[in-house]
Amino acid sequence: MAPILSVRDLTVRFGGIIALESVSFDVDEGQIVGLIGPNGAGKTTLFNCLSRLYTPDRGEVLFRGRPVLPLPPYRIAELGIGRTFQNLALFPTLTVLQNVMVGLHSRSRSDFLSNAMRLPWVGREEARIQATALELLEFLDLTALAQHPAAGLPFGTLKRVELARSLASQPSLLLLDEPASGLNHEEVFAIGALIQKVRATRALTVLLVEHHMGMVMQVSEKVVVLDFGRKIAEGTPAEVRRDPNVVRAYLGEAA
Amino acid sequence: MTSRLARHAGLLAVLALACMLPFVLSNFRLFQFTQVYIYAIAILGLNMLTGYNGQFSLGHGAFYAVGAYVSAIMMDRWHVPYGWTIPVAGVICLVVGFLFGLPALRLEGLYLALATFSLALAVPQILKYFEHWTGGSQGIVLSKPKAPLGLPLSPDQWLYFLTLAVLVILFWLGANLLRGRVGRAIVAIRDNHISAEAMGINSALYKSLVFGVSAAYTGVAGALSASVIAFVAPDSFNVFLSITLLIGSVIGGLASISGAIFGAFFIQFVPNWAQDISKAAPWAIFGVFLIVFMYVMPFGIAGAVGRIWIRMTRSRVLQAGRDPAPAHHAHTTT
16 A cells, blocks of 8 residues: 655755755554654654645655645645644634634635625534534543633643644644643653544544654554654664664764 | 623614614714714724734725725716715725735734835825825815715714614624634634644735735725715825724724724724813823723723623623633633
């Protein structure tokens, strides 16, 4: 089976600094793939290329065989790629429910004119958007907070809100940028279990950037390791853990 | 549900009251109220742009001027009935606003404020330059339209009702727009434009369209003012008008629909009160009013009213022994 996502020869430079150099890997349908590496390895840069926030200097990204890089950032969601952000990027003045409803933007059509006129089909679309969003809140145990503004909720809760929002567009590939960052020990494993549950119930493929090694190794079927912008290893968690390059990158040169 | 019913009942009561005013107020007072409604339409337009979408405009007086002149020139030159000039002014301002919004995409915050400010500076002078059409600094004198169909209304009463009707229609359209899918996207762009794009929102297109709609509202207000005042001149649309609209928008409550009306009352009546209090330094008094309002009501008048409303409905619900209704965020949704 063809991979759902292929990254080919991706290279990004910021001035003289090479953030990514000729990185290539595949993500197969239904997998959870972990992307790890020390600070500054280029993980988030790679993510930002996938969601088109950055334009790489060289290379190609194929989603189901279709090139992603020629598309503007707002066209990515409708392809079926959803994402969360490392430091949360919710809409603070909107309620939790409204945040998730914005997540359905790429799956709805009504425009300025039809919204302003409140045409009957707009009402039906709005009802569908709201019902789907409420279902997701239920799924992620957020129903009680539906009418609460996103601002002022605890960090761990906001992470779940962001997950709900990213699932709203019914993505087939979900990019999670450090879902465990800022969470305490229990929350980290809860979110790991949640990722597995989401993948199982919603037929998803997940690409996960994460610092928390325990969590990545626990949930991923495949791990890609970056260091200084290069891919230094790729394989199952067990293989990667034994890889001498990885050990060196994380622990420094053996004494 | 009951709170929504109460809201609709309240709106109807206010509307009924507004319909009675022409028969109890003097012509001058009525003219002032008509002017309030005109300002309210303009401020709602500005609120969409600045309050909901986060794009600052110090130049909405320019769109007001374009609307007024489109209407005046059509009436003066081609004898187009005033009723037709109002939608035309709206459409022309929609296009002008959209086109101005395109390059404005590259500017944010203070830079956009300055770009729009330069628009406000330039438009009165441009109007003077095309003297052949605009009558130069003399402006264009118009005649007040009479009530149609033999309605027993004075021109001032008729214009009051016309303005009120336009206000109701535009507020209905605006409220629909802002509360649905498009409205959420507009606020999402303001809150975080990067993740708004990741959700599939074409923020460049949305921002330009909001600019267009905002300019259209303000242009319609300008067109109405041409008929109501029966006169247009470049100097009535100076920079001060733009700043006045922004003051109304902030004091009434940014990102608020009802706030546009509160803000319009403020900019229409508070300068007069200031004048009554001190003939020598009315603007000093006005400044004091401004500061006090901002200090007492940081989310504008609409925010304060919304908060009182929540407190009232909440206590009523609590008395009925049910859970309190979830608090609406007054400063974004009222």
